[in-house]
Amino acid sequence: MALRDAELQELGDGALMVLFARGDHGAARLLTDRLLPRAWRHAARVLGDPAEAEDVAQEAMLRLWRAAPDWRQDGAAQPATWLHRVVANLAVDRLRRAGRSTGLDPEADPPDDAPGPEARMIDAGRRSALDAALATLPERQRQAVVLRHIEGMSNPEIAEILGIGVEAVESLTARGKRALRKALEGQKEALGYGD
Structure with a gap:
C-alpha cells in the first residue's frame, strides 16, 4: 500500500x-x-x-469532484486553479448575499507551536493588523493580494481564477499593496518593525 x-x-x-474519475x-x-x-x-482570508x-x-471541493468525469488532463486549467476560482466566486457570493465586506479573523490560521508566547503575540498582532487592513480593500483587490502574496500564486493563475487579464491582476495587486502600506504605515513600531 x-x-x-x-x-x-x-x-x-x-x-x-x-484517476479519481475512474474510481x-x-x-x-x-x-x-x-x-x-x-x-x-483562501476562503478564510476573504470571508474572515x-x-x-x-x-x-x-x-x-464537491464541485471539483462533480467536474472530475469531464476533466481533461491536457486541458488548460489545473485543478488547484479551478478550485481557487470556485472558492473566489463562492466567497464573493456569500459576502454579497450578506451585504457585507468583513474583516478577517486572526485566529483563522491554526496556531504554530514552534514560536514562544512573545513571538506568537507579535505574530497575532501583525496578522490582526494585516487582516484589518485587508478588510478595507475592495473585494477584487483583496482577493488579488491574498492570492498573490499570501497564497503565493502567479499572476497568470490569479488572472484565470478571477476571470481577468494579467495586467488587471498586476494593477489590482499594486493598488492593494499601496493601500495596505498606507493603512499600516503608522503601526510599524507597534507591530515590532521599528526602522
Whole structure:
C-alpha cells in the first residue's frame, strides 16, 4: 500500500483527477489533502469566518469532484486553479448575499507551536493588523493580494481564477499593496518593525 501511495504522490493534480474519475479513492484522498487546506485558507482570508470558510471550501471541493468525469488532463486549467476560482466566486457570493465586506479573523490560521508566547503575540498582532487592513480593500483587490502574496500564486493563475487579464491582476495587486502600506504605515513600531 505504501508503494501505491508513493506512486500517487509523484502524480500531478490533473492526473489525480483523472484517476479519481475512474474510481480511484486513493487519488481523491491525496488530492483532497493537497487542495482542501489551500481552499480553506483562501476562503478564510476573504470571508474572515473560519466556519463559513469551511463551508465554502467543502462546496468548492464537491464541485471539483462533480467536474472530475469531464476533466481533461491536457486541458488548460489545473485543478488547484479551478478550485481557487470556485472558492473566489463562492466567497464573493456569500459576502454579497450578506451585504457585507468583513474583516478577517486572526485566529483563522491554526496556531504554530514552534514560536514562544512573545513571538506568537507579535505574530497575532501583525496578522490582526494585516487582516484589518485587508478588510478595507475592495473585494477584487483583496482577493488579488491574498492570492498573490499570501497564497503565493502567479499572476497568470490569479488572472484565470478571477476571470481577468494579467495586467488587471498586476494593477489590482499594486493598488492593494499601496493601500495596505498606507493603512499600516503608522503601526510599524507597534507591530515590532521599528526602522
